Amino acid sequence: MLGTFQNGRHWATAACLLISGPYLLADAGPAEPPVWLDAATQVFFSLSLAFGGHIAFASYNLPR
Numbered sequence: 001m002l003g004t005f006q007n008g009r010h011w012a013t014a015a016c017l018l019i020s021g022p023y024l025l026a027d028a029g030p031a032e033p034p035v036w037l038d039a040a041t042q043v044f045f046s047l048s049l050a051f052g053g054h055i056a057f058a059s060y061n062l063p064r
Helices: 010-024 033-058
Strands: none
């Protein structure tokens, strides 16, 4: 069980929490429709490219 229990690792964990704190605690209210459209577009293209890569690599597997 290493990680933050190693000597000298506490500063990295503390820095990450201090940097991400304002983003986690932001009062962001409801998003506008263009924001939802942009988010859906990002998810669609991210998943499409990822699945395409998996299919391309899987096509090189020998059939059993």
